[in-house]
Amino acid sequence: METHKLEDVIAAAPFFRGLDPAFCATIAGCGKHVRFEKGQTVYRQGDPADTFYVVQHGHVALELPGAGRPLVHQTLHDNDILNAAWVVPPYRCHSNARAVDTTVAIAFDAACLRGKCDADHDLGYELMKRFVPIVVERLNRARLQALDVYGPGSAG
Structure with a gap:
């Protein structure tokens, strides 16, 4: 079985692609491989956001808790x-x-x-340039979903 250093796996991930190799090595120092089984909770609304993930294989449902069954508002994948x-x-x-x-x-x-971003603002800036578009895209997706549910012509 072929193994790769975590920094090489990070460098190959689309989210980090093009990032300086030294930054990939720095980021790898904060990372580890994890596995979640079908149905396993990764985190709950209100939990401390003490971990972020890059999904390599599989699917994760983002759910809004509510009365009855949680509402899946997005499914993330590879x-x-x-x-x-x-x-x-x-x-x-x-x-x-x-x-x-x-x-x-x-x-x-x-x-x-x-902490590494605070110590190296260039690293922090590179990560922010990657995260901000994700946040904006997810906000837009939520807005469109709300319009679909509550907009003109909807039953909601």
């Missing part, structure tokens, strides 16, 4: 970022995350990475 709340104070998860099937990811310790 190469998606899970838990962007790690970068925005007060560092709390905004939804539940549940593995839809067996999921393998790289987990990054948020406090470790925030």
Whole structure:
């Protein structure tokens, strides 16, 4: 079985592609491989956002808890970022995350990475350039979903 150093896996991930190799090595110091089994909770709404993930294989449902069954508002899959709340104070998860099937990811310790970003603002800037578009895209997706549910012509 061929093994790769975590920094090489990070460098090959689309989210980190083009990042300086020294930054990849720094980021790898905060990361580890994790696995979630089908149905396993990754985190819950309101939990500390102390970890973010790059999904390598599998699917994770982002759910809004409510009366009865949780509402799935997005499903993430290979190469998606899970838990962007790690970068925005007060560092709390905004939804539940549940593995839809067996999921393998790289987990990054948020406090470790925030500390490295504070110590090296160039690293922090490079990561922000990557995270901000994800946050904006997810906000737009939520807005469109709300319009679909509550907009003109909807029954809601």
